[in-house]
Amino acid sequence: MKNFKFKFAAIAIILALFSSCLVDDDVTxxxxxxxxxxxxxxxxxxxxxxxxxxxxxxxxxxxxxxxxxxxxxxxxxxxxxxxxxxxxxxxxxxxxxxxxxxxxxxxxxxxxxxxxxxxxxxxxxxxxxxxxxxxxxxxxxxxxxxxxxxxxxxxxxxxxxxxCPITDDLSGTHTYTQTSMQYGDGTGNGTGTGIAGTISGSVTWTEAEPGKYSLDDASFGLYEAVYEDDPAVGPDGAFFTWVCREFLFSGSDQYSDVFTYNIVSVTGPVMVFTWRNTFGDGGTVTLTREGGVDWPDIFQTN
The missing domain is CATH 2.60.40.2030 (CalX-beta domain)
Structure with a gap:
């Protein structure tokens, strides 16, 4: 994945430099x-x-x-x-x-x-x-x-x-399936080439401080399944903070890319969300909480 990502990143940089030359005359x-x-x-x-x-x-x-x-x-x-x-x-x-x-x-x-x-x-x-x-x-x-x-x-x-005041601990080893996956192109957008099939596995969230959790794979299996790469975790870690109805990402993966998560629906112990990183990889994850325990009430949408 490293060579793949770096190759596209270099192309993106060249295109960005070329683009900036085109618009310089219009920017004060x-x-x-x-x-x-x-x-x-x-x-x-x-x-x-x-x-x-x-x-x-x-x-x-x-x-x-x-x-x-x-x-x-x-x-x-x-x-x-x-x-x-x-x-x-x-x-x-x-x-x-x-x-x-x-x-x-x-x-x-x-x-x-x-x-x-x-x-x-x-x-x-x-x-x-x-x-x-x-x-x-x-x-x-x-x-x-x-x-x-x-x-x-x-x-x-x-x-x-x-x-919100933190009343629940979301730590645990949660199981997932991921669909609608997409390759990144180095610009933060998908290449238009979807990745067929479904991957499944488990991800561990560990509480770093109240409301903030480390992830052992921010891509929920995509890096390993698609790129045969290590899990998406940077040298300083990958984290999210629980902010009432959403998760805010911090840290990065091993390529300094950051992630965005958007919760689609939550029913009992099952949460569905989409994700995208700044390289352009993405997918839709269905995450089931460890032990079948319901996610906090504030997430529940159905």
């Missing part, structure tokens, strides 16, 4: 030009323990451009809630602090600012998390604000993901 490059204030990403995920009444969430911001030269004085930035993109309720789910301002101290190009989240108001039964959209509006000295690159943005959307 502020690296050596005007300094600008923006958010480094258009979306940020936050997980919040619904047993807490309130918690401060730190939102990242940055100054780019000007060849990275330092700003000679403090830059005070203002922002506001973008009501059209916000589904959370101000005053109920969150509160803006410091009158919607934050400061870059002289010489600094990175800063964070707090907003107050009220986790106890979040409903773990919601299938789609509430959002808070914050939009930069001004900075002292007519300092420019907005979008500096394709990846950055003048607005950030914060996804409020409730973290």
């Amino acid at each position: 490059d502020y690296g050596a030009g005007t300094k600008i204030v923006d958010f480094p990403s258009g979306t940020v995920d936050g997980t919040f323990d619904i047993g807490l009444d309130q918690v401060e969430f730190q939102v990242p911001a940055r100054i780019v451009g000007g060849n990275g030269s330092a700003t000679p004085s403090d830059i005070v930035v203002t922002y506001e809630v973008d009501e059209d993109k916000t589904t959370a309720v101000e005053g109920t789910n969150f509160t803006i602090l410091n009158n919607g301002t934050f400061t870059f101290p002289a010489g600094d190009t990175e800063a964070t600012f707090p907003i107050l989240i009220i986790p106890s108001s979040l409903d773990p039964e919601l299938e789609v998390p509430l959002t808070i959209a914050l939009k930069l509006t001004a900075a002292t000295g007519n300092f420019p604000i907005g979008v500096s690159t394709k990846e950055s943005t003048g607005t950030v959307i914060i996804n409020l993901k409730p973290l």
Whole structure:
């Protein structure tokens, strides 16, 4: 699998470099030009323990451009809630602090600012998390604000993901069958070539800390069955965190790829979910909990 994956990864890199050459003329490059204030990403995920009444969430911001030269004085930035993109309720789910301002101290190009989240108001039964959209509006000295690159943005959307109190231990050696498998092509998409048949086996989840579990194979048998490779676990491990109704992956496999799991249905001890890694491998897994014990009530969909 290693040679297979690396070959496609090299092709993907070449294509990405070629593509970037094609679009450079259409993307403003502020690296050596005007300094600008923006958010480094258009979306940020936050997980919040619904047993807490309130918690401060730190939102990242940055100054780019000007060849990275330092700003000679403090830059005070203002922002506001973008009501059209916000589904959370101000005053109920969150509160803006410091009158919607934050400061870059002289010489600094990175800063964070707090907003107050009220986790106890979040409903773990919601299938789609509430959002808070914050939009930069001004900075002292007519300092420019907005979008500096394709990846950055003048607005950030914060996804409020409730973290439920942990009452169940999901550890165990669970059995699975996997179907609808697909080869990766190195870009995060499938090649269009499906893998016929069904594989089956068992996977062990071990609790690393409350709500967080290590997996002994993040691919649920696909690497061994398809590539004759070792289980999908990186040198620092492969983990998921139980976040109410979903699993959030952390760590990587041995090729530094990360995984996404989407639960489709849960009935009693049987959970069905799809998965995809950043190489593009994927499949549909039917997982039966060890001993035929039902999965926690919050997962149950039927």
